[in-house]
Amino acid sequence: MVYVIGCHLTEFNRRKDGSSYRDWVCETFEASLAMSSLERKDIDTLIISNESDFFTFQLNPSTVIADDLGLHKVEIVRVEGGGASGQLAVHQGVKSILSKKSQYVAIIGFDPSASYLPSETVKQLYSNSFDSLTDGMNGVTATALYALSIQLFMKKTGLNETDLANATINNRNNALHNPSAHLKLKHNQQEIFASPVISSPYRRLHCSPLSDGAASLILSNKKPLNRISAPNIIGIGSANDMVNLGARDDIGEFVSKKEAMKKASSMAGIRANEIGFAEVYDAYAGAQFQAIKALGLSSDFLKDFRDGHFSLDGKLPINISGGLMGQGAPVGATGVGQTATCAMLLEGKYHKNLQIKNIPKFALADTHGGVGTLSAVSILKSNI
Amino acid sequence: MKISKKIELNYNISFGKMSKWLTGLTEGFALALKCSLCEKVSFPPQKICTCGSYKNSWIKLSGVAEIVTITSGLDGNYGLVKFEGASTLTVVKLNNFKGTETFGKILKSSSQNPSIIITPTEVK
Numbered sequence: 191m192v193y194v195i196g197c198h199l200t201e202f203n204r205r206k207d208g209s210s211y212r213d214w215v216c217e218t219f220e221a222s223l224a225m226s227s228l229e230r231k232d233i234d235t236l237i238i239s240n241e242s243d244f245f246t247f248q249l250n251p252s253t254v255i256a257d258d259l260g261l262h263k264v265e266i267v268r269v270e271g272g273g274a275s276g277q278l279a280v281h282q283g284v285k286s287i288l289s290k291k292s293q294y295v296a297i298i299g300f301d302p303s304a305s306y307l308p309s310e311t312v313k314q315l316y317s318n319s320f321d322s323l324t325d326g327m328n329g330v331t332a333t334a335l336y337a338l339s340i341q342l343f344m345k346k347t348g349l350n351e352t353d354l355a356n357a358t359i360n361n362r363n364n365a366l367h368n369p370s371a372h373l374k375l376k377h378n379q380q381e382i383f384a385s386p387v388i389s390s391p392y393r394r395l396h397c398s399p400l401s402d403g404a405a406s407l408i409l410s411n412k413k414p415l416n417r418i419s420a421p422n423i424i425g426i427g428s429a430n431d432m433v434n435l436g437a438r439d440d441i442g443e444f445v446s447k448k449e450a451m452k453k454a455s456s457m458a459g460i461r462a463n464e465i466g467f468a469e470v471y472d473a474y475a476g477a478q479f480q481a482i483k484a485l486g487l488s489s490d491f492l493k494d495f496r497d498g499h500f501s502l503d504g505k506l507p508i509n510i511s512g513g514l515m516g517q518g519a520p521v522g523a524t525g526v527g528q529t530a531t532c533a534m535l536l537e538g539k540y541h542k543n544l545q546i547k548n549i550p551k552f553a554l555a556d557t558h559g560g561v562g563t564l565s566a567v568s569i570l571k572s573n574i
Numbered sequence: 575m576k577i578s579k580k581i582e583l584n585y586n587i588s589f590g591k592m593s594k595w596l597t598g599l600t601e602g603f604a605l606a607l608k609c610s611l612c613e614k615v616s617f618p619p620q621k622i623c624t625c626g627s628y629k630n631s632w633i634k635l636s637g638v639a640e641i642v643t644i645t646s647g648l649d650g651n652y653g654l655v656k657f658e659g660a661s662t663l664t665v666v667k668l669n670n671f672k673g674t675e676t677f678g679k680i681l682k683s684s685s686q687n688p689s690i691i692i693t694p695t696e697v698k
Contacts, residue, residue, distance in 0.1 A: 208576055247579065323592055324618045327689045328667045334652045337645035338665065342654075345643075387647035434618060436654060436663030 192287050193420045194570070196226030196408030197530035202372045202401040202518030204304040211246060211302045212258050214404035219259050219298055222406040227416055228294055233408075235265045235292040239279035239299040240522030241272060244315050245306055255298065265292065272319050272559025273473065274428070275299065276405070276525025277566035280555075281426045283409045284568075293411050299526035300404035303519070312400055320560060321433045333397060333474070335561045337389035338435060340476035342442030344391070347483070349492060354396055354475040355382040360501055361472060361509050365516025367543035372401045372518030396475040401518030405527035418573065421536040423529070424552075425460070425569035427453025433563050444477075444562030447484035451556075451567050458552070458569040462486035465569070466550020467506060467535065469528040471558050472513040481556055482508065485567070502544065510535060510544050525557035529568055536572040549574055594632060595619050599690060602682030604635040606660055617660040618690070635659045637680040639692055644668060653678075655692065669693040 198221035200214045223230065236259070238252045248254060252268040265286075269279040276299035286292035303312060318326040320335060343349060358377060365371035377395060385395040413420055429449030432438050439445065455462055465487060472478035479491060487506060488494045500508040511517040511531045514524060532553040534540040551572050558565040589596055595618070598605035607619035611627035617635060622628045639655035642663060646652075651668040655678065669681055669691050678692030 321618075323589065323596070324690065325665060327596075327687055328652070328665065328691070329650070329689070330652050330665060330667065331649040333647075334645050334649050335665065337647075338643060338652065338654050341643045341645065389645040389647045389649045389652070391645075392647070434620075434662070435665055436618075437616065437620060437624075441654065441663065 191411070192284050192423045193410045193413050194407055194423060194533040195410045195414055195417050195420045196222035196228070197406065197533045198222045198225065199370050199405040199523070199527045199530055200403050201370045202403035202520055202523070202527070205402045206305070211300050211402070211404065212255065214402070215255055215298055215300050216258055218404045218406040219296060222296070222408045226408040226410070227414060228408065230260055232294050233261055233264060233296045235283070235286050235295040236261050237267045237269060237279045237282050237295060237297045239269045239275040239526065240301050241270060241275050242315065245301055245303055247306065271564050271566070273471065273521055274525060274557045274559040274564045274566045275522045276527065277529065277555060277557035277568060278428060278525070280407065280423070280525060280529050280568055281428060281566060283407065284423050284426050287409055287411045295409040297407045297409065297526055298404060299523035301520040301522040302402045303400040303521055304402045309400060324434060331389065333392055334389040335435060336474045336477060337392045339442055339561050340391065340474065340480065343476065343480055346442055347492060349476065349479055351391055352379065353479070353492070353495065354391065355379045357472070357475045357478050357495070358382055358396055358515060361513045361516040364502060364510055364544060365512025368512050368517055368541055371512045371516050372399050373512070373516050392474055398473050398514035398519045401520045403518065403520035403523050405523040405530050407526060407530055407533070419537050421533050421573055422571045423568055424571045425454035425458025426567070427451060427457065428564065428566040429453065430564045431562060433560060435561060442480070444480045444484040444558070444565065446562055447481060447556065447558060447565040447567070448486070450565040451485045454567045454569050460552055460569065465506070465552050465554045467510060467546060468508055468554040468556060469511060469513065469531050470508055470556040472509060472515050473519065475515065478508065478513065480562065484562070485554065485556060507546065510540070510546070525555065525566065528555040528557060529570070532570045536570055536574070538574060591621065592619070596688040599683050599688040600685045602637070602680060604637045604657055604680050605632050606635050607631070608633045614661045615659055616662050617657050617664055633659070638695060639664065639666065639678050639680070641676055641678065644671065644673065646673065664690060667691045
């Protein structure tokens with residue numbers, strides 16, 4: 191069994207205080223370590239995730255981080271899979287424990303996506319996170335590629351611009367109660383419809399922000415006596431789709447996510463409709479709907495959304511944290527943070543106004559890189 | 575404390591098998607790969623076909639493409655199009671499109687930035 195015995199997220203925002211990603215990594219690790227009641231010397235494996243050395247100005251960052259954390263003679267692995275990096279790092283940790291190679295694994299995700307480089311430079315770098323030979327040369331942005339994909343999804347499903355606006359409002363409303371969130375904003379539809387079009391149908395307010403931040407987990411192969419409510423990670427799965435949108439069988443659907451979910455739910459031995467809440471990868475307002483459909487969380491996602499079932503007090507709350515759109519997106523930290531959020535909620539330890547009272551049995555953390563190109567999901571189980 | 579650090583990266587990138595395709599873009603024509611087994615035509619070219627075959631040959635497309643959907647805004651104008659003769663769709667940069675056009679034709683792109691750019695054309 192794999193237990194989450196420590197978890198933490200730093201604030202996700204644009205840092206203006208002169209702090210470094212190495213400070214955020216130390217902050218989140220120390221908090222998770224304290225929650226786990228372990229000592230530093232107990233950690234036998236360190237797994238880190240961050241998307242790009244362009245962001246950090248540091249090649250081979252895992253070794254300097256190990257030094258900063260005072261971890262020596264431990265196994266170190268760095269995991270990178272674009273936006274999915276953090277969740278893939280979680281998977282690596284789970285595999286390390288299940289293979290009995292590790293007993294106590296620290297997983298740390300981070301990225302200084304907001305404050306280290308100008309946003310135009312980050313945008314240019316992100317063009318190369320698709321196929322640098324084709325999309326990179328064309329200079330097409332992530333927003334434009336997501337926009338092309340959601341247009342086909344909207345034509346097929348009937349999702350409309352009012353739904354995109356309402357999803358944005360919901361997620362940012364949740365973020366209002368999350369002290370760690372980047373965009374704690376109360377929107378209305380008019381504001382969203384008036385915000386500039388970046389790539390139709392996506393407007394500025396439909397986009398998740400570039401954030402700075404870090405998140406961490408400590409996984410264990412056994413449940414400590416003082417943490418009997420520590421949740422388990424019971425299923426993991428990942429899968430890919432073609433990078434080139436035009437080469438895909440279905441451009442509007444996140445096929446890789448469907449496959450990843452199939453693998454994770456098979457490992458967990460549960461069905462998608464048993465999930466009680468989910469943190470899904472809403473890089474853009476529409477991506478949340480593409481994710482919910484692909485993950486099989488609803489047999490009629492549009493009706494369920496319009497009926498309020500995915501809101502905080504609905505039957506299947508989605509993105510309680512505010513999601514990427516509200517909480518923010520320091521890329522390498524995102525998947526780790528989503529899993530940490532699920533773990534806290536399942537243990538009844540989340541932020542006061544966001545904590546679900548009737549804690550469900552199962553939760554899902556869903557992450558991807560590219561436009562649903564590389565998907566990674568994890569299923570967690572409550573022990574309350 | 576903050577410091578400003580600027581580095582310049584002058585890449586000298588080689589493209590191997592894809593060089594032929596990129597050279598085609600700089601000369602204003604669309605080269606695609608045709609699978610020798612299932613005859614699927616990929617543009618941009620896929621080294622290995624979705625049928626699993628890696629045997630293929632270069633073919634020259636007409637360069638005319640039909641618009642499937644377009645996106646426009648502050649990030650520029652891009653489209654998903656179907657090039658005549660291709661089995662796959664292609665993401666392209668749109669040049670001088672107003673949003674009502676149905677077809678486009680590939681444009682010659684810069685030798686330092688070989689890209690798939692199309693401009694409106696009236697006849698297929």
